[in-house]
Amino acid sequence: MSKFNIIWTKVDEAPALASYSLLPVVEAFTKKCGVDVKVRDISLAGRIIANFPDNLSDDQKIGDHLSELGKLTQDPNANIIKLPNISASIPQLNAAVKELQEKGYNIPSYPQEAKTEQDSKLQQRFANVLGSAVNPVLREGNSDRRAAKSVKQFAKRHPHKMMKPWPQSGSKARVAHMSEGDFYGSEKSVTMENNAVADIEFAAADGSTKVLKKGIKLLAGEVADTAVMSVKALREFYEKEMQAAKKDGVLLSLHLKATMMKISDPIIFGHCVSVFYKEALEKHAAALAKIGANVNNGLADILEKLDRLDDKTKAEIEADIAKVYDNRPRQAMVDSRKGITNLHVPNNIIVDASMPNVVRDGGRMWNIDDELQDTAAMIPDRCYATMYQQIIEDCQKHGQFDPATMGSVSNVGLMAQKAEEYGSHDKTFEAPSAGTIRVIDERGNEIMSQTVEKGDIFRMCQVKDAPIRNWVELAVNRAKAEGVPAVFWLDEGRAHDAQIISKVKEYLPLHDTSDIEIHIMKPQDAMQFSLERVRRGLDTISVTGNVLRDYLTDLFPILELGTSARMLSVVPLMKGGGLFETGAGGSAPKHVQQFLKEGHLRWDSLGEYCALVPSLEMIAQKSGNAKAKVLADALNEAITAYLENSKSPSRKVNEIDNRGSTFYLAMYWAKALAAQDNDKDLKEAFAPAAKALADNEAAINEELLAAQGKPARIGGYYLPDPKLTTAQMRPSKTLNKIIDGI
Numbered sequence: 103m104s105k106f107n108i109i110w111t112k113v114d115e116a117p118a119l120a121s122y123s124l125l126p127v128v129e130a131f132t133k134k135c136g137v138d139v140k141v142r143d144i145s146l147a148g149r150i151i152a153n154f155p156d157n158l159s160d161d162q163k164i165g166d167h168l169s170e171l172g173k174l175t176q177d178p179n180a181n182i183i184k185l186p187n188i189s190a191s192i193p194q195l196n197a198a199v200k201e202l203q204e205k206g207y208n209i210p211s212y213p214q215e216a217k218t219e220q221d222s223k224l225q226q227r228f229a230n231v232l233g234s235a236v237n238p239v240l241r242e243g244n245s246d247r248r249a250a251k252s253v254k255q256f257a258k259r260h261p262h263k264m265m266k267p268w269p270q271s272g273s274k275a276r277v278a279h280m281s282e283g284d285f286y287g288s289e290k291s292v293t294m295e296n297n298a299v300a301d302i303e304f305a306a307a308d309g310s311t312k313v314l315k316k317g318i319k320l321l322a323g324e325v326a327d328t329a330v331m332s333v334k335a336l337r338e339f340y341e342k343e344m345q346a347a348k349k350d351g352v353l354l355s356l357h358l359k360a361t362m363m364k365i366s367d368p369i370i371f372g373h374c375v376s377v378f379y380k381e382a383l384e385k386h387a388a389a390l391a392k393i394g395a396n397v398n399n400g401l402a403d404i405l406e407k408l409d410r411l412d413d414k415t416k417a418e419i420e421a422d423i424a425k426v427y428d429n430r431p432r433q434a435m436v437d438s439r440k441g442i443t444n445l446h447v448p449n450n451i452i453v454d455a456s457m458p459n460v461v462r463d464g465g466r467m468w469n470i471d472d473e474l475q476d477t478a479a480m481i482p483d484r485c486y487a488t489m490y491q492q493i494i495e496d497c498q499k500h501g502q503f504d505p506a507t508m509g510s511v512s513n514v515g516l517m518a519q520k521a522e523e524y525g526s527h528d529k530t531f532e533a534p535s536a537g538t539i540r541v542i543d544e545r546g547n548e549i550m551s552q553t554v555e556k557g558d559i560f561r562m563c564q565v566k567d568a569p570i571r572n573w574v575e576l577a578v579n580r581a582k583a584e585g586v587p588a589v590f591w592l593d594e595g596r597a598h599d600a601q602i603i604s605k606v607k608e609y610l611p612l613h614d615t616s617d618i619e620i621h622i623m624k625p626q627d628a629m630q631f632s633l634e635r636v637r638r639g640l641d642t643i644s645v646t647g648n649v650l651r652d653y654l655t656d657l658f659p660i661l662e663l664g665t666s667a668r669m670l671s672v673v674p675l676m677k678g679g680g681l682f683e684t685g686a687g688g689s690a691p692k693h694v695q696q697f698l699k700e701g702h703l704r705w706d707s708l709g710e711y712c713a714l715v716p717s718l719e720m721i722a723q724k725s726g727n728a729k730a731k732v733l734a735d736a737l738n739e740a741i742t743a744y745l746e747n748s749k750s751p752s753r754k755v756n757e758i759d760n761r762g763s764t765f766y767l768a769m770y771w772a773k774a775l776a777a778q779d780n781d782k783d784l785k786e787a788f789a790p791a792a793k794a795l796a797d798n799e800a801a802i803n804e805e806l807l808a809a810q811g812k813p814a815r816i817g818g819y820y821l822p823d824p825k826l827t828t829a830q831m832r833p834s835k836t837l838n839k840i841i842d843g844i
């Protein structure tokens with residue numbers, strides 16, 4: 103039986119807090135069917151500690167749980183519940199290291215610049231914890247994300263109220279993208295004929311060469327591509343759009359994925375900061391360089407470091423920055439009350455979650471006066487920007503979507519074996535000077551090359567053949583199971599997609615597709631096709647690469663269900679195990695701020711509840727543990743009751759929050775177990791708890807609500823104190839006694 107444990111991941115921010123109340127419930131229930139829940143730490147703090155054990159005491163050390171789980175994904179019995187973790191930008195990493203240092207952990211600071219060999223080595227070590235460092239390790243399978251039937255039905259019956267109308271006429275919202283010089287325009291792609299071991303080499307215009315990356319293994323049948331973002335074209339694009347937004351009186355916003363695309367996107371972000379604040383930053387370039395201010399970390403980094411200057415220079419720079427706003431368009435605000443703009447830090451506006459809000463809010467974002475205003479949303483690269491423009495145009499024509507009637511767009515996403523990890527990893531570089539960046543095989547033959555100017559961003563990416571085959575098969579299976587059309591969002595005009603299209607055309611005939619409808623369309627057309635069906639209440643499956651997987655699995659859930667937290671997010675591992683991700687969104691830092699301020703946690707753990715169902719089902723199916731199946735069925739019933747009785751957390755203090763929601767889930771789960779007749783032991787085991795939970799409903803609610811309305815002390819942000827956090831997240835003695843007594 104020990105082989106059939108569930109791994110529960112310890113993460114950060116809101117889902118980590120939520121686990122403090124949910125995990126004791128899960129453990130109490132699963133132990134009755136002989137399943138242990140083991141916790142493995144993949145939090146940002148945990149990963150930093152695991153990577154820098156050198157100067158830590160034994161009680162401070164944490165093992166490298168991420169690598170351990172990476173290995174586990176190769177085990178056919180792997181059963182991992184993966185909660186969303188922080189993919190840290192540099193400001194987040196700095197903050198986490200600072201907190202650990204203050205707590206007595208002797209961990210080095212992240213070197214902002216690699217001035218010495220030692221700095222470079224440290225930076226390399228930190229690369230293991232920076233950005234999207236967890237998901238690619240665990241995602242050894244493709245992705246199947248959809249709303250469970252019960253969740254979608256519930257959303258239609260009780261439509262969320264977050265949708266704001268689109269102005270009937272005169273909406274000036276738009277997506278602004280480049281028309282040349284971007285990754286889309288420069289992409290080259292090949293399907294490898296033979297295995298190869300490649301290097302990425304930079305050849306400078308003066309003839310000197312430098313190896314940027316050695317020993318990239320490429321397998322026959324693998325698709326490899328390279329692309330370049332021209333920094334000159336990018337900066338011209340920003341300048342043009344800033345002027346256009348100013349002229350048109352719209353807000354300016356930038357939407358990137360600096361956390362996941364951890365090398366390319368902070369640079370793309372930094373150019374936007376430097377173009378926007380050009381007048382001030384160029385005037386004071388020397389002083390700013392001296393204090394190490396880095397535009398890639400956002401305006402916040404510059405403002406903070408001004409303290410290192412004398413008062414007079416500081417005041418002068420601040421005044422010049424303030425002057426910039428007279429000539430530039432108004433910026434979209436992240437927090438207008440605190441004056442935090444879209445260009446403050448690179449991790450505040452993450453495109454997958456930020457663009458759906460633009461659509462939800464009628465093409466608008468918040469301005470400095472705390473009002474919604476039409477926005478020009480800059481998404482520089484055309485690979486994905488165009489499909490967002492399509493949905494904006496659709497709304498401008500047909501108005502806002504109606505969650506009560508709209509159809510669903512689920513997703514089958516290609517991501518196994520680090521497929522299409524664009525810009526996020528070890529094959530993205532900023533060109534040191536003008537020249538050529540070449541990918542060459544071990545015999546020196548050129549596979550691909552790109553011409554670059556100084557500062558251009560070069561990226562290479564890979565997709566292995568086996569994941570593509572698996573993805574096509576998964577798409578066919580989903581289309582059969584749902585009986586709705588599946589659309590491959592692939593653009594013949596894009597080099598990479600053209601290679602993938604020929605593979606899709608090769609692999610589709612390996613399956614019986616006679617009874618299903620399959621299309622291949624470029625993203626704009628696929629969007630239009632899907633939206634037209636959505637408006638008629640019809641469902642469609644989007645079959646996409648990794649990036650569109652990420653974008654669409656926030657976009658449609660946020661429109662349909664109000665949040666991507668309500669998604670079922672399954673990763674059937676290629677070796678046979680299961681990775682069950684919870685929701686499709688992130689770790690909601692805003693929720694933690696509210697919790698710390700007023701003791702109310704509005705995180706909805708529905709994603710966690712939903713993920714546990716297939717996890718238990720997998721155990722039942724693999725081990726013949728019939729009790730696990732009874733537990734899964736009862737949990738399904740409990741989720742339906744949870745939704746029908748509106749027990750999701752409220753957004754407002756002194757109303758039900760995450761802790762109350764988890765109490766109700768436990769009560770409904772116990773009730774369903776007590777009511778079933780398939781397993782007598784479970785019936786008897788849960789009957790007393792079901793009764794006690796129901797009898798004490800009022801008392802428990804009272805105790806849980808009494809914990810709200812005041813600041814919550816948990817002793818840290820990245821590494822909260824377990825005792826303090828437990829006290830905050832389990833404040834009902836009555837509830838604890840019943841759960842611990844099961």
Ligand SMILES: NC(=O)C1=CN([C@@H]2O[C@H](COP(=O)(O)OP(=O)(O)OC[C@H]3O[C@@H](n4cnc5c(N)ncnc54)[C@H](OP(=O)(O)O)[C@@H]3O)[C@@H](O)[C@H]2O)C=CC1
Nearest residue numbers: 186187188189361452455665667687688689690692705706
């Ligand atoms: N899979 C992963 O591991 C992922 C991790 N991340 C990480 O998350 C952090 C924040 O990213 P960000 O893009 O701001 O996205 P978040 O998804 O954390 O937040 C966006 C908004 O989505 C809503 N939301 C998301 N999940 C829930 C939930 N369970 N219950 C209720 N509402 C929810 C909230 O909206 P509202 O406030 O309006 O209620 C929230 O403010 C980053 O550090 C990022 O790296 C991001 C994406 C995926």
Ligand SMILES: O=C(O)CCC(=O)C(=O)O
Nearest residue numbers: 189234237361362652686
């Ligand atoms: O890995 C990440 O940083 C984010 C992943 C994500 O947003 C997703 O998978 O939906």
Ligand SMILES: [Mg+2]
Nearest residue numbers: 454652656686
């Ligand atoms: Mg996402």
